[in-house]
Amino acid sequence: MMAVLRVLGIETSCDETAAAIVEREPDGTGRILSDVVLSQLEEHSAYGGVVPEIAARAHVEALDSLIEQALARADMSLADVDAIAATSGPGLIGGLIVGLMTGKAIAMATGKPLYAINHLEGHALTARLTDGLAFPYLLLLVSGGHTQLILVKGVGEYERWGTTIDDALGEAFDKTAKLLGLPYPGGPAVEAAAVSGNPKRFTFPRPLVGEARLDFSFSGLKTAVRQAAEAIAPVTDQDIADICASFQDAVSRTMRDRIGRGLQRFNERFGPMAEKPSLVVAGGVAANKELRQTLQSISDGHGFRFIAPPLSLCTDNAAMIAWAGLERIAQNLPADDLTVSPRSRWPLDQNAQTLLGTGKRGAKA
Structure with missing residues (x-):
């Protein structure tokens, strides 16, 4: 042994x-x-x-x-x-x-x-360290440099099912914060501002939603935020809060479509499993509470166990x-x-x- x-x-x-x-x-x-x-x-x-x-x-x-x-x-x-x-x-x-x-x-x-x-x-x-998770499972990696949906089949065995074709999600958060004059790092700043905002005030695009491919795109969303801010300049604190809340809402709705399709593909490929299949999230953006709630909801709806390791x-x-x-x-x-x-x-x-x-x-x- x-x-x-x-x-x-x-x-x-x-x-x-x-x-x-x-x-x-x-x-x-x-x-x-x-x-x-x-x-x-x-x-x-x-x-x-x-x-x-x-x-x-x-x-x-x-x-x-x-x-x-x-x-x-x-x-x-x-x-x-x-x-x-x-x-x-x-x-x-x-x-x-x-x-x-x-x-x-x-x-x-x-x-x-x-x-x-x-x-x-x-x-x-x-997740194998924190939860003893067995293979296979799906990983959503969301950070300042990466946004990827990966099938983890074993140690050294990975299939990338989706990736960003432009900006990573963390980068989109950081650039949105910088555009609005919020401090770095942008993710926590945008999330904090969004708490007092109206997520329905601005209708931002949801890139690639509806497409069969599982890739992500956030450049157009970032551009839409800039255009909205410029259209109402100078922005007030409430404007900033509303933009941040609307931005997060667009991200959540985008991820609901993208990840939902990934979970469906996993079920089609592996069929019924002895244990409930798992979706794991990792990367700095995984700290975002609204994103976690969205992923939990998607997982529940598709019969998946949602695993988010400790933020550290x-x-x-x-x-x-x-x-x-x-x-x-x-x-x-x-x-x-x-x-x-x-x-x-x-x-x-x-x-x-x-x-x-x-x-x-x-x-x-």
Whole structure:
């Protein structure tokens, strides 16, 4: 029987520096021994978004001490760790270099195996850590950089059923907030303003609603928000609240159609299952209460179990990276060579059709 395994996880793909220790029992049960996250929100808020150079420098300054904290909170030393897992992509290349190089250095110094983890795989497998979820299940990943509907069939086995053809949903929230003069990050600011708003005052478009394809589009919605604000300028606080509420309403109605079709496809493909099928949500936008309520309602209507991991595990964290490493070890998948390189673009489903073209860094989406 496989022994209890413990992995040090490192996450530096964007603007959170994180380190964690996670263990896995022989029966597959996971437990987070420590999870340390340092947000760079204050460093970037003045710019209205993440500045890659500032993010990379902040990772350099903080990562070593965060790893020490993670080990101390788990009451462990590096000698007690069985492997190192570090985010290798996708993300901001400067941050990825910091985390992956640190992981390589620790692996080389300790003789431990290194697992270069796809950040999206960390999100995809989190529900197995928190809820012991069995394969297959559907994952909705909604963040500042991604909006994807993914069939999770197994470790390393993913089918991307839908993706955004332009802006990610988190990006649409951030740009809407910036347009209306709300603070960064935009998601929480828009949600807070919407509480006192009238969601029916503005009729915003619901892109791709009614189409059989499962992709998403939010660029037109963002443009409609700008046009509405310009038409009534200067906007009052109530105008802003109404625009935000109407924006969220359009997002919810769009997701109801898009995700509903995805759940229907899942049922058609797999038929009756021994246990209720599951829809999992992950990513920073998963913190939005109206979106969660919409997804819960859709899941109930299609006979699905809705799973939303704790908010701390929906946003960027190292526990999910460590867990992805443990999942790969459990499947006897090989560790990575120390020559592995970071990848700013790294689609989770390598066989998915490219929607936005490719470049030197790989497929865009």
